[in-house]
Each structure stands twice: as C-alpha cells, then as structure tokens.
Amino acid sequence: MTLHVTNTLTGEKEPFEPQDPENVLLYYCGLTVSDPPHLGHARSWVHVDVMHRWLEHIGYDVRHVENFTDINEKIVARVGEDELGEDEADVAETYIERTLADMRSLNLLRAEVYPRVSEHVPEIVDLVETLMEKGYAYESNGSVYFDVTEFDEYGALSNQDLEEIESQGDPDERSEKHNPADFALWKADGVGPDAVEEHRHEGAAPAEESCETALTWDSPWGEGRPGWHIECSAMSMTHLGETLDLHVGGRDLVFPHHENEIAQSEAATDQRFAKYWLHCELFQMDDEKMSSSLGNFVTVDQAVDQWGTNVLRTFLTAGAYNNVQLYSDETIAEAEERWDRLERAYEAAVDAVDSPEMSAKAADDDLREAVSDAREEFTAAMNDDFNTREAQSALLSVATAINRHLEETDASEGYDYRGLRRAIETLEELGDVLGLSFEGDTDGTATLAGDVVELVLDVREHEREAGDYERADELRDELEALGIEVQDTDEGPTYRLPSGDE
RNA sequence: GCCAAGGUGGCAGAGUCCGGCCGAACGCAGCGGCCUGCAGAGCCGCCCACCGCCGGUUCAAAUCCGGCCCUUGGCUCCA
Numbered sequence: 001m002t003l004h005v006t007n008t009l010t011g012e013k014e015p016f017e018p019q020d021p022e023n024v025l026l027y028y029c030g031l032t033v034s035d036p037p038h039l040g041h042a043r044s045w046v047h048v049d050v051m052h053r054w055l056e057h058i059g060y061d062v063r064h065v066e067n068f069t070d071i072n073e074k075i076v077a078r079v080g081e082d083e084l085g086e087d088e089a090d091v092a093e094t095y096i097e098r099t100l101a102d103m104r105s106l107n108l109l110r111a112e113v114y115p116r117v118s119e120h121v122p123e124i125v126d127l128v129e130t131l132m133e134k135g136y137a138y139e140s141n142g143s144v145y146f147d148v149t150e151f152d153e154y155g156a157l158s159n160q161d162l163e164e165i166e167s168q169g170d171p172d173e174r175s176e177k178h179n180p181a182d183f184a185l186w187k188a189d190g191v192g193p194d195a196v197e198e199h200r201h202e203g204a205a206p207a208e209e210s211c212e213t214a215l216t217w218d219s220p221w222g223e224g225r226p227g228w229h230i231e232c233s234a235m236s237m238t239h240l241g242e243t244l245d246l247h248v249g250g251r252d253l254v255f256p257h258h259e260n261e262i263a264q265s266e267a268a269t270d271q272r273f274a275k276y277w278l279h280c281e282l283f284q285m286d287d288e289k290m291s292s293s294l295g296n297f298v299t300v301d302q303a304v305d306q307w308g309t310n311v312l313r314t315f316l317t318a319g320a321y322n323n324v325q326l327y328s329d330e331t332i333a334e335a336e337e338r339w340d341r342l343e344r345a346y347e348a349a350v351d352a353v354d355s356p357e358m359s360a361k362a363a364d365d366d367l368r369e370a371v372s373d374a375r376e377e378f379t380a381a382m383n384d385d386f387n388t389r390e391a392q393s394a395l396l397s398v399a400t401a402i403n404r405h406l407e408e409t410d411a412s413e414g415y416d417y418r419g420l421r422r423a424i425e426t427l428e429e430l431g432d433v434l435g436l437s438f439e440g441d442t443d444g445t446a447t448l449a450g451d452v453v454e455l456v457l458d459v460r461e462h463e464r465e466a467g468d469y470e471r472a473d474e475l476r477d478e479l480e481a482l483g484i485e486v487q488d489t490d491e492g493p494t495y496r497l498p499s500g501d502e
Numbered sequence: 503g504c505c506a507a508g509g510u511g512g513c514a515g516a517g518u519c520c521g522g523c524c525g526a527a528c529g530c531a532g533c534g535g536c537c538u539g540c541a542g543a544g545c546c547g548c549c550c551a552c553c554g555c556c557g558g559u560u561c562a563a564a565u566c567c568g569g570c571c572c573u574u575g576g577c578u579c580c581a
Contacts, residue, residue, distance in 0.1 A: 004519090011506090013519055031581075044581040074579065155505095158576075164504050168577055199579075228579085250581030254506080257580095280581060281507080284574070291580050318529090319515070324507075324574070326514075334514060334530050341529080344543070381516095389516060393528035400528095400545090407537095407545045469539055476541075487543050494543090 003058065003383045005246075006322055008254060008277040009157055013385055016276065018245040024060045025240040026052065027274070029232060029249030029257070030067040030114070033095035034074035034199075037102050038297030039316075039327065040250075040290045044280040046313055046435065047321035047386070048248050049108045051278075053433050054382045065239045066111040068096050069231060070118050073195040076214045080205030087213030089118070102300040107309050107435045113239055117231040121217045124226045124234040127268055128185045128219075136267040140176035142188030142222040148181045151263045157277060158255035183260050184227035190214040191225070229260040233273070237265070247274035251281050251322075252291075281324045290327060298327075307332065313435050314339040317388035338392065339436070342427065345399030346438045347496070348406055349424050352415045359414025367419040370401035371426050378430050388434060395430055398423055449497055453484055457493045 003016040018024045028048045031041060048066075055062045070092035078084050078091045085091035096116075117124075128144050131137035136150045148154045148162060155162050165181045191214040193207040200207055216223045226234075236244055242265075249258060258277065265273035283290040290297050303312055315335035319325040352358065374394045381390030402423050409415055428438055456475060463472040476486045483498030 006519090008506095029581080032579080035580090038581090041581050047581095072579090158505065160505055160577080165577075168504080248581095251507085252576065252580055255576060256578095282575070282581070289575070289580095293578095293580055322507090323515090328514095330530080331514060338529055341543095348544085387516080389528080393516075396528055403544055404546095464539080467539085473540070480542090485542075488538070488541080489543085490537090496543095 001380055001383050003054075004385055005276050005278060006385050008279050011159075014276070018060070019243065019275070022059075022061060024055050024062045024246060025244045026055075026062055026064045026246045026248065027232075027236045027240060027244050028064070028066040028111070029247070029253055030069065031095075031099060032069040032072045032074060033092050033099060034072055034078060035292045036095070037099050037300045038290065038292065039300060039303050040283045040297065042102070042106055042300045042303065042312070043283060043316045043325065044248075044250055044321075045103060045108055046106060046316040047280050047388070049106075049435055050317060050388060050433065051246070051248070051321075051386055052109050053435065054386060057433055058383075063240060064109075064111045065113055065115065065236060067232060067235050068092070068099070068114055068116045069228075070096065070116045071215060071225060071231070072228070073191045073214070074199045076191045076210050077196045077199035077207070078201065078204055079210035079213050081201055081203045088210075088215050089213075092116075092118075098301075102304070105304045105309060106300065107313065107437065109435075115235040115239060117226060117235070118215065120231065120234050120238060121226060123238050124230050125186075125217075125219050127230060127234050127237070127264070130268045131185065131264060134267065136264075137185055138178065139221050142224060143176065143184055144186040144221055144227075145177055145182040146185055146260070146264055146267075147178055148183070148263065149179055151267050153266070154181075154263050155259065157259045157262055160255070183229060183256065185230045185264065186219060186221060186224050187227050188222060188224045190216045190223075229257055230264060232257075232261050233265040233268070237269075242269045242271040242273075244274040246276050246278060248278045248280065251279045254279060278322070280321045281319075283327045284324050285327045307336065310343070310436050311336045311339045314342075314392070317392065317434050319389055320385065320387050322385070338396065342395060342399050342431070342436070343438065344496070345402045346424065346427050349402045349420050349427075351494075352406055353417065353420050353424065355415070357409075357411050357415055358417050358420075360417055362409070362414045362416045364405050364409065364416040364419050367401050367405040367416055368422065371398055371419070371423045374398045374401070375426055375430070378433075382433065391430070391434065395427065395434075398426055398430075450495075453479065453495050453497070457486065457495065461493065 004013050005016050006013045031037065052062050052064050071088070075091050076088050079087060084094050128137060131146065132139070132144065137144050137146050155165060162181065166179060168180070191211050193211050196207040196210055204210065214225070216225055247258070262273050285296055288294060288296065307315070315332050318331070318335050318338070374397045377394035377397070378391050381387040381394060384390070402420065405416065405419065431438060456479060460472050460475045463475070479486050479495070485496040487494050
C-alpha cells in the first residue's frame with residue numbers, strides 16, 4: 001500500500017504523488033515569533049517531523065522549508081518587555097533562538113531552511129507588483145490590497161462562498177478596500193499605537209515608543225510593511241518553486257491565511273500553489289482550545305523539563321495529526337505509561353541479548369512472527385495518512401512479544417538471539433520514525449548516578465539476606481521517591497533511572 | 503447564521519474513505535491467577551460498548567443514504 005494523505009482542498013484521502021517521484025517539496029507554515037512556543041506548536045512540529053521522517057523512510061528526499069514570521073505588530077508589542085529586546089528585530093531574534101532551542105529539545109529533524117520574512121521583502125515586493133500588473137491587486141493610500149473578486153476560486157480551500165465571506169467582513173473597517181474580504185498585501189507606513197496596544201503585555205514599552213522600532217521598507221507605493229499572508233507565498237516560491245507538494249499548517253490557518261496564500265500565489269503564477277494541503281488539529285483543554293491568545297498554554301520548555309522528550313513525543317503522536325487531541329493530566333500520564341512500557345521492553349531485550357542465557361540456536365517463531373507483523377502494521381498505519389496512533393500500537397505489540405518471550409523462555413532452552421535482535425532493531429528503527437530514542441543515559445552524570453544506585457542496592461541486598469526487609473523496603477521506597485525504579489528479579493535487583501533525564 | 507471536524511467501553515482512542523475477518527485494536531484504570539519475603543515490572547485470563555438518535559439500502563452496516571440532536575474548531579491574532 002502506498003502513502004495516502006487527506007487533502008483539505010478536496011476533503012478526501014488521496015494517493016500521495018509528488019511532482020518529482022523522488023523528491024518531496026514540503027512547506028510548513030511556521031511561527032510568528034511573538035510568544036514562547038507552546039505545546040500546541042510542538043504538536044504540529046512533531047507531526048510534521050514524523051511526516052518528514054516517514055517520507056524519508058519510504059525513500060523520498062524531502063526538501064522541508066519552515067518559515068519564521070519576524071515582522072508583526074504582536075512582536076512590536078513586546079518591545080521592552082523583560083529582556084526580550086529593544087526593537088522589533090531584537091525581540092524576533094530572541095524568540096527565534098528560543099524556538100530553535102525548543103525544536104532541538106524535541107528531537108526534530110532540521111528543516112532545509114528557516115527563512116524569515118525580513119530577509120524576503122524584495123521578493124514580496126516583486127510578487128505584489130506582479131499581482132498589480134495582472135490586475136489582481138490595487139493600491140489605496142500607499143497600501144496594496146488583493147481583490148478577491150478577481151480570483152474565481154476564492155474560498156475553495158475553506159469551502160466558503162465569496163458572498164458569505166463578504167458578508168462577514170466589517171464594511172467600515174477600511175474604507176480604502178474595494179470589498180470587505182480584500183486583504184492587504186502591503187501596508188502603508190509602520191505600525192500604529194492602536195494595533196500595538198491591542199497585544200501589549202505588562203512591562204512592555206509604551207505603545208508609542210515600541211512603534212518607533214517597527215521595521216519598514218521602501219516600496220513602489222512608499223514606505224511600508226508586508227501584509228500577513230504574502231510572506232508565505234514569497235518564501236515558499238523562493239525556496240521551493242511555484243508548486244509545492246505538501247503544504248502543512250495548523251487547522252486554524254485554513255481561513256483566511258491559507259485561502260489567501262492560494263489566491264495570491266495562483267493569481268501570480270497561474271500554477272497550482274500546493275498539491276496537497278494537510279492541516280494539523282488543535283489541542284483541546286477541558287472545554288476550550290489551547291492557544292497563545294487565550295493564554296492557557298504550557299510552554300514547550302516547561303513540558304520538556306517536566307516529561308522528557310520521549311514521553312512528550314509519545315503523547316503528541318498519541319492521536320493522528322488531523323484529529324483534535326485532549327490535553328489533560330490523564331492523557332499525558334497515559335502516554336508516559338506507554339513510553340515506559342516500550343522502554344522497559346527494549347531494555348529487557350538488550351539485557352537478554354547480552355546475557356549468558358542467550359542461544360544462537362533457539363528460535364521462537366511467535367516472537368519472530370509478532371515482530372514482522374508489527375513492521376507490517378506500522379507501515380500500513382503510517383501509509384494511511386500518517387496514523388501515528390496505530391503506529392504506536394504496532395510498536396507496543398513488539399514490546400509485548402519481547403516480554404512474552406522473556407517470560408516464557410526458561411534458562412535451559414535459552415533466548416532466541418536472532419529474534420530478540422530483530423525486535424530490538426525494529427523498535428529502534430520504527431521508534432526513530434516517531435522520533436523516539438531508546439538510547440539511554442550514557443553521559444557521565446548518568447553513569448555516576450548508576451554507580452551510586454548500585455551501591456545502594458548492594459547495601460540493600462545485604463539487608464535482605466539478613467532478613468531485614470523493613471530496611472530493604474525503606475531503601476527501595478527512598479530510591480523510588482527519587483524516580484529510580486527498583487525491581488527484584490531472580491537474577492537480582494535491577495533499576496531504571498528516571499527517563500527524560502538524557 | 504455560514505463552513506469544517508467529531509459523537510465508539512470507567513478514561514483515552516483506532517476502525518468509518520474501500521460494508522462482512524468488529525460479539526469492535528493498542529494503552530490506562532479495575533478484577534482474578536502466575537511469579538515474589540513484600541512491592542513493582544512482566545506474563546496469562548477476565549470485566550466494561552446494542553458504536554449519538556430515528557428511518558432507509560443490503561444476504562450483511564460502527565462503516566453506505568436521508569433526517570434530527572449535541573460537542574468542538576474556523577469566520578478577529580493564533581499551530
């Protein structure tokens with residue numbers, strides 16, 4: 001079965017066929033860097049990352065471009081706040097650095113480029129000029145607007161009638177527009193205090209002051225700034241050409257952002273802008289969504305600190321990218337259990353493979369079959385519109401197969417070396433597609449911690465041998481309080497250091 | 503109001519496109535057994551679902567068609 005994806009444009013699941021059978025042009029609508037990234041962003045990033053990884057896994061070269069919108073009044077509104085920066089560019093830079101650090105901590109593959117709006121103003125101006133020449137755009141008081149009535153397919157992505165959209169717009173808002181739904185390609189002048197005031201946080205510079213720091217550029221229409229929407233068209237065309245294969249972004253961007261991207265891009269080039277539009281669903285917390293504007297978010301760095309990368313990625317891929325996901329203590333705890341189960345089985349298999357009970361001749365057909373079935377299930381799941389939930393389920397079945405083999409094999413017959421080795425490789429390889437890493441704590445601190453734990457367990461063994469179970473249990477409880485999991489087995493005690501500690 | 507997504511066990515969440523293997527996956531919680539000094543982990547087994555409601559098509563429907571109810575998201579900055 002080949003990869004199928006759900007295309008928002010058609011509303012259907014379609015076979016995935018990139019223009020060039022070997023390369024995929026992927027554009028992800030990145031952040032406006034005006035707030036610290038939160039878990040909702042992480043969810044989309046991780047899903048795009050998994051798409052990227054899977055596409056490579058099945059043999060494509062992926063050209064993945066992800067923008068930073070570093071020109072925005074919300075950024076200006078942050079000027080002077082805390083240590084964020086003294087002007088628009090500074091604040092943007094602060095958040096870009098923070099965002100990249102968060103991405104790294106989530107074990108995301110790097111994009112090919114992270115273009116910024118501020119670097120692409122000439123391309124934006126060119127694009128706007130083209131649109132004007134072709135009659136899709138008009139100038140009004142130094143601003144330039146896209147005339148939605150000129151673009152026949154306007155509303156196709158969000159499946160709305162232009163008439164309906166027009167009736168939503170506020171007719172008085174900008175009298176300089178021809179139609180209420182027209183959108184700005186270029187905005188005259190800088191940023192006004194009113195726009196800043198709307199987004200200003202406590203501690204930020206007064207709106208009048210921060211406005212002074214907003215960047216502006218010369219254009220054929222005078223001094224001004226690019227509108228929202230046009231930057232994505234300009235940047236994706238610059239780095240990936242006129243037609244993308246995959247355009248991914250949050251569900252909340254379908255309208256107006258992506259609708260407008262299509263309009264301005266296709267009007268300018270007469271080419272299809274993107275073949276497949278994929279939209280990541282949003283988090284839901286109790287009865288509202290998680291979002292920057294509602295302020296009800298958990299930042300990525302907090303989450304990584306608290307849960308660790310593997311647990312977090314298990315959580316974020318616990319549902320398909322295009323399904324809303326519930327954020328709650330329970331759903332995160334459940335993801336942690338899943339990850340722990342995987343990791344324990346993995347570690348048990350690695351221990352067994354290196355143990356004297358290993359046999360080169362033993363063969364457990366059930367184990368081997370379960371592993372190969374799991375590989376097939378995983379592949380089918382990922383090919384079916386990146387169904388990460390099903391993919392996790394396949395991974396878990398490898399864990400069960402490992403545990404069962406270790407449980408049911410007694411020392412005299414020996415463990416199935418080849419079978420276990422295959423299971424380990426499968427977990428590593430498929431886990432990697434989800435960005436999960438089984439590589440344990442190998443750094444100095446972890447080794448030292450391990451040595452200390454072993455010392456404590458050694459003491460505890462003496463207590464146990466002496467029959468002082470009370471003291472022994474106390475030690476075990478104390479270790480557990482530190483997050484160290486102790487298990488007594490026939491071969492002596494084993495332990496696991498807290499995960500997310502790598 | 504318009505557009506979109508969704509309503510499946512105690513929770514969470516697949517399956518719905520391509521009807522039958524679904525008396526419904528995986529996991530969590532719960533119960534019983536094995537193992538264990540105990541606990542945990544693990545293994546085995548069990549419990550809990552007339553798949554929102556009503557009607558239709560079909561030999562056969564969670565899956566297709568029609569109607570209705572409810573939830574969430576978009577329509578304003580937002581992944």
